Structure formats: structure tokens, C-alpha cells
Amino acid sequence: MSSGRNDQAGDDAQAAEVPFRAIVEQSLVGIYVIQDEVVQYANAVFAGLTGHLPAEIVGMHIRDLTPPWRSEENLQRIRQRISGEIPSMRFRTQGWHKDGYPVDVEVHGSRVIFRGRPAVAGVAISIAENVRFEHELLHSQEQLRALAAYINEDREKQRQHTARELHDVLGGILTSLKMDAARVRRRLERDDNREIVDGIVDLAQEAIDAVRQLSKALHPSLLDHLGLVQAVSRQLDGIAAADQSGAGHRRLSHRAGGADQHRAPCRCNAGAGGDPARRRHPAPRRRRQWPRRRAGGT
DSSP, X not given: OHHHHHHHHHHHHHHHHHHHHHHHHTOSSEEEEEETTEEEEEOHHHHHXXXXXXXXXXXXXXXXXSOTTTHHHHHHHHHHHHHTSSSEEEEXXXXXXXXXXXXXXXXXXXXXXXXXXXXXXXXXXXXXXXXXXXXXXXXXXXXXXXXXXXXXXXXXXXXXXXXXXXXXXXXXXXXXXXXXXXXXXXXXXXXXXXXXXXXHHHHHHHHHHHHHHHHXXXXXXXXXXXXXXXXXXXXXXXXXXXXXHHHHHHHHHHHHHHHHHHHXXXXXXXXXXXXXXXXXXXXXXXXXXXXXXXXXXX
């Protein structure tokens, strides 16, 4: 009677084991059981990660399945799970193919009881494609950074060249024009002709100032003489000084304006015909009219 019960229990256990074994054997990921630092079970996918068959890999020590530079690290992780220090762990590591090269894998294993003693059971998948894509991505990012640095360097060279051409060539031409106009002005006798030349001199000076500002904006000369850090520091000091000067000017203007309003409120409204818009936007300066050439003469 007892023997019949035992046989029935064995048949039930075997029947229950068959579906789970079929699932494990047909799994798309590697499944393993490690006990005493030796592989006790491995399905075909796990064995194939290192180029073995399941019958070959069972009984192999972990040192034989990992690269020399990874052996102690992987053994320490197994011991941490066996002892219960870290019951479950997921990490990336490398296996050692039987043909003599490392393979990149991702492992997720936990502490279990196998045949009455602690063991580690888990899954493993190949991440060779992921690692290759990551390396390619890092290489592409390095190339992109190098290209961006080259573009910035080339752009700065172009700006420096343009700034130098503006300052040296166009600035020199305008300066010569201004000097020639000044010499002509000294030789003229009529006031109207002097006024024309004065306008030419003023326009030349405005053009010279504009060229200097453009040249400075494209490539400040402080970069060549002081370097980036000192040039930026000098520029910030100039901005701060200008802000302080402008704030002081606004305070003085506000005080003066308040005093004028208290002393003569009617005079403020009388200017510009009493129109506030005209006080805010004064009329533009009338441009100089060039004298018309007389018929039959100069």
C-alpha cells in the first residue's frame, strides 16, 4: 500500500516537472543553476553563449566560463547571493567563449534552494549587439564633438580674417578719404563749399567708427592680446561700469526732472506744443541739403 502511494507521488511529481522542463528548454533566454561555483544545470541557450552544449557545460567551474579579469568579480557576486548578503542581483559581465574570446552578457540571478542546499538560479542574455551599438554611438559622439570643434575653430578664423580686413583695409581707405577731405577743406574759401566738405569729413568719421565697431564685434582684439579669460573679465568689468554709470545718470536725471516739475510745471507742458509724444520722440535732425548745380556752370 505504501509502495503504491510512493509510486503515485513520483508519477505526479514527474508529470508536474515535464511542463516546466519543456518551458525552460524552449526558453529564448539562457537559464542556469550554479551551486558550489559549478554549473549544475543550463539550457541550450545559456550553454550556447559560450559555444558549449548543455551536456558539456554542466559540471564546469565558473572560472572556466569567465575571462581571467572577470573571474574573481563574478565569484564574489555568486558568494554574496549564496550567503544571503545580496539575495538577487542584475548586472553586466563577460563570459569566456570556448574559442578563446570574451562575450558580453547580462545576468539576473537570485538565491534558491537546490537539492536541499543554497544555489544561484537565474537567466542570462547576450548583449553583444547592444555593446557594439554603444561603442559606435560613443565613436559617433566623439566625431561629432571633433566636427563641432573644427567648425567653431574655422568660424573663428573667418571672423578674425574678416575683422582684420575691415580694420586694416576698409578702415585705411576711409581714413585716407577723411584726410584728403580735411586738406580740401583747408584750401576752400567759400563757406558753402566748406560745409559740403565738413559733411564728407563727418560721414567718413562715422564710417570709420562703424568699421571699428564691426571689427571689434567680429573678433575683439583683447582675445589676441590677453586671452579668453582675461578678455571676458575685461568685458564684464566694462559692462558693469557702464551699468553703474547709466544708473547714476538716470538717478540724476530723475532728481533734476522732479525739481523742474516742482518749480515750473507749466514749462514742461509747453514744450513741443504740449504733445507728450513729441517730447518722447524728438524730431530727427534735418539732413544737410547739397547745393544744386547751376545751369551752364559749376
